[in-house]
């Protein structure tokens with residue numbers, strides 16, 4: 143489960159967004175959409191903890207695994223500085239991913255870096271023959287990454303940007319409400335908490351089931367430390383579940399939004 | 401080269417095959433780390449603290465990183481002693497010959513006694529009484545007051561009978577921890593586990609509020625190592641009882657440092673979060689380090705820098 147994976151490539155896709163490819167055949171073999179890796183960004187004890195990053199794509203033939211990340215702090219900055227040919231220590235694949243129906247259309251909703259796990263999901267759905275409709279929103283055209291790769295998957299994409307530089311101006315949730323959803327298609331989403339909260343409310347109004355990939359600060363990533371709690375409904379009460387081991391994918395309806 | 405002897409004892413009725421154990425709360429119930437190595441190779445698995453009833457724990461965020469450390473306010477989330485005894489310990493035992501040390505938390509003397517007895521009946525090799533959790537209301541109540549600490553220790557000793565090994569786990573902030581340590585040793589504890597996390601907090605400057613959901617938390621990791629070494633060194637000099645030392649262990653040198661200060665065993669806590677195989681690596685690394693230096697028996701090192 144612990145891999146010393148060689149860095150095959152590292153590309154800057156937008157000012158703060160990078161895609162990194164690792165040689166990790168076991169991960170490529172096993173990973174399911176929605177699962178993540180715990181990445182050691184530094185070679186010293188500082189930063190101390192690993193950083194969780196979703197599996198963005200796998201290439202089983204080449205044994206390659208892609209990660210897509212935004213530089214937001216020290217860990218991700220160090221990651222962006224890691225050089226080709228050097229090794230990255232990762233643990234995984236971890237967590238419980240998306241559950242996808244064997245056939246029929248599926249709807250994916252990505253906000254910002256939420257495209258990281260959903261790109262992988264879109265790929266797998268296409269390989270299995272599901273029809274895929276993707277709603278993808280970001281701040282600007284520049285931050286709508288992997289556009290060419292998405293288009294070459296042969297899926298239907300609706301773009302949204304906050305500044306209107308590409309696709310619809312506004313949020314991806316507004317766009318989805320406007321366009322509507324094909325009947326009975328399950329919904330899969332990942333993105334920042336405010337977007338997921340708004341989406342959960344919209345889907346509830348439409349009476350739709352959905353699966354969301356959630357994020358929380360993590361310690362171990364393997365279910366041991368109980369650091370990554372998310373509030374989940376249980377009857378009239380609530381319980382805390384572990385994002386790392388019970389998720390990161392949860393049913394939208396069970397999450398209690400604060 | 402001769403293989404060094406790694407076995408250590410924590411009192412007359414508990415021998416560990418080596419001095420490397422896991423720190424409560426950082427290794428789950430052991431099962432979470434079974435995919436990373438053979439649990440039977442570790443000196444012992446100290447499980448997450450257990451209470452009488454299930455506890456759902458504190459609101460998130462529960463954990464933030466700090467310079468060379470971790471600040472947590474988990475709030476003793478655990479499934480309660482019933483489930484631990486009926487489901488979790490049997491599953492843990494099914495993985496092999498694991499030496500299990502139970503960890504007990506509670507809000508009353510009765511709760512400590514009840515949970516201790518149930519874990520002991522379920523066959524754990526020893527117990528740790530957590531009198532020092534900074535993240536729940538009554539958590540440090542017992543650990544900061546020598547009289548209350550002695551009272552709960554005495555009650556557990558009476559309930560468990562004379563021979564059963566149990567250690568009391570303390571932090572070092574509050575009243576002079578040595579007074580508490582002395583009181584629990586006199587009240588019948590086999591030894592001490594030092595140290596629990598130190599109180600701390602982080603501020604979300606942008607939102608102008610405390611970062612952890614609960615407000616305050618406990619600091620662990622390499623950042624607290626010197627404090628932990630000092631506490632072990634002090635307690636060893638004063639009391640000469642078996643000690644499990646912990647706080648920021650990240651490498652073999654840290655294990656050696658704790659042993660030299662007087663710890664008979666060393667627990668790996670936050671280090672496991674960063675390096676899942678750390679405990680196993682330390683067992684191997686310790687053996688190699690001793691062999692290289694010609695130390696035949698790890699016990700030679702214990703307390704070497706703590707004078708007489």
Ligand SMILES: Cc1cc2nc3c(=O)[nH]c(=O)nc-3n(C[C@H](O)[C@H](O)[C@H](O)COP(=O)(O)OP(=O)(O)OC[C@H]3O[C@@H](n4cnc5c(N)ncnc54)[C@H](O)[C@@H]3O)c2cc1C
Pocket residue numbers: 178189193194195196197210211212213214215216217218219255258259356357358359360385390
């Ligand atoms: C299961 C999972 C999958 C993820 N997948 C991806 C991915 O594919 N791509 C990607 O770019 N990011 C992903 N993330 C988020 C990513 O882990 C964080 O952005 C990263 O850990 C930040 O590390 P850092 O050291 O750069 O920032 P830090 O210095 O640790 O933090 C930078 C800022 O972000 C805040 N912060 C950090 N983590 C969180 C959090 N979990 N919730 C709220 N605030 C936080 C910090 O307080 C600080 O203000 C994922 C998170 C999880 C839990």
Ligand SMILES: Cc1cc2nc3c(=O)[nH]c(=O)nc-3n(C[C@H](O)[C@H](O)[C@H](O)COP(=O)(O)O)c2cc1C
Pocket residue numbers: 361367369423424425426448449470472474476503530533569595596597619620621622624646647648649667668669670671
């Ligand atoms: C996430 C987390 C959870 C913890 N839970 C417990 C617990 O339930 N009971 C306990 O006695 N100590 C608990 N501790 C404290 C550790 O066992 C240990 O005493 C402390 O972290 C210092 O060691 P370290 O620096 O190696 O982590 C916890 C620590 C962390 C980081």
Ligand code: FES
Pocket residue numbers: 359360361362363364365366367368369370384385386387
């Ligand atoms: S990060 Fe440790 S339980 Fe999820």
